[in-house]
Amino acid sequence: MRYATIKLATFISRPNRFIAHCQLAGELVVVHVKNTGKCLELLIPGVLVALNYLPSPQRKTDYDLVAVKTVTRWINIDSQIPNALAAAALNQGQMTLPQLDAISLVKREVVFRDARFDIAGTTGHGRNFFVEVKGVTLVNGKVAAFPDAVTTRGLKHVETLIQAQRQGYQAYLLFIIQVPQIEVMTINRALQPELAAAIATAQANGVQVLAYNCQVSAAEITIDRAVRFDLQQPFELPPIPEP
Structure with a gap:
C-alpha cells in the first residue's frame, strides 16, 4: 500500500x-x-x-x-491499513491460513450474529471462515503487544470468534503489526487481562491466532512475514521520551 x-x-x-x-x-x-x-x-x-x-x-x-x-x-499508525493489507494478501495468495487451502472467495465487512468481522471467505472445498484483523503499533524493541488502550469491541470480537468456531466455521484472529523488525507478538495483559484470558479460551476452542509484521517507510507499508504469537511473552511498556 x-x-x-x-x-x-x-x-x-x-x-x-x-x-x-x-x-x-x-x-x-x-x-x-x-x-x-x-x-x-x-x-x-x-x-x-x-x-x-x-x-x-x-x-x-x-x-x-x-x-x-x-x-x-x-x-505506520493508519488504523485503516491493516484490513486492506490482510484482504489483499489473502486474495493474492501472499498469506496462508492454517488448516485451510485453496481459498476461492474473500469478502470484507461481513456480519455474523451481532458482530461484524473484517474478512469472511470460502475455500474451494466449501469450508467457511472468518478473520478478525487488529492493527498493532505498540512495540518495545522486537516485541509487539495489543492493545494500547482497553478495547471492549476487541473483547467482543474474540468472544464471537469462539461462537463462530463452535458453529463450524474456522475462525482467525489476525494481528497486523505496522512495524518492521518484530520477532514476537503478545497481549498487553497488564492493561486488559480479560482480553488475554478470552484469547486463551479462543485458542483452546480451535481459533487460530496469527501475527504478521510489515515493512514500513514514510510512503509505503507492505506485509513482510509471519511472526510468533506467544500469549505468555513478557511485555513492558516502552518509555515515553522527553520532548
Whole structure:
C-alpha cells in the first residue's frame, strides 16, 4: 500500500485524539490523526512524521498523519491499513491460513450474529471462515503487544470468534503489526487481562491466532512475514521520551 502524496513534517501537539498540529515547511498545519489510540510513546513533540496530502472540499483538513519516525524505524499508525493489507494478501495468495487451502472467495465487512468481522471467505472445498484483523503499533524493541488502550469491541470480537468456531466455521484472529523488525507478538495483559484470558479460551476452542509484521517507510507499508504469537511473552511498556 503506497500513499499518494507524502510530505514530511515535525509533530508539535495533539489537542485531541482526532487531530494534531504539525510544522510543515515553516507553516503550522492541522492534520487528521488516522489512529484514535493514545500513541503516547510515538507522538512526541519534535518527532518526524509522514503526512498524506489529500485536499478535498469535504474534508476539514488537507492532511492525514499516517506514520511516525522513531530513532530506528518508521511505524505506520493508519488504523485503516491493516484490513486492506490482510484482504489483499489473502486474495493474492501472499498469506496462508492454517488448516485451510485453496481459498476461492474473500469478502470484507461481513456480519455474523451481532458482530461484524473484517474478512469472511470460502475455500474451494466449501469450508467457511472468518478473520478478525487488529492493527498493532505498540512495540518495545522486537516485541509487539495489543492493545494500547482497553478495547471492549476487541473483547467482543474474540468472544464471537469462539461462537463462530463452535458453529463450524474456522475462525482467525489476525494481528497486523505496522512495524518492521518484530520477532514476537503478545497481549498487553497488564492493561486488559480479560482480553488475554478470552484469547486463551479462543485458542483452546480451535481459533487460530496469527501475527504478521510489515515493512514500513514514510510512503509505503507492505506485509513482510509471519511472526510468533506467544500469549505468555513478557511485555513492558516502552518509555515515553522527553520532548
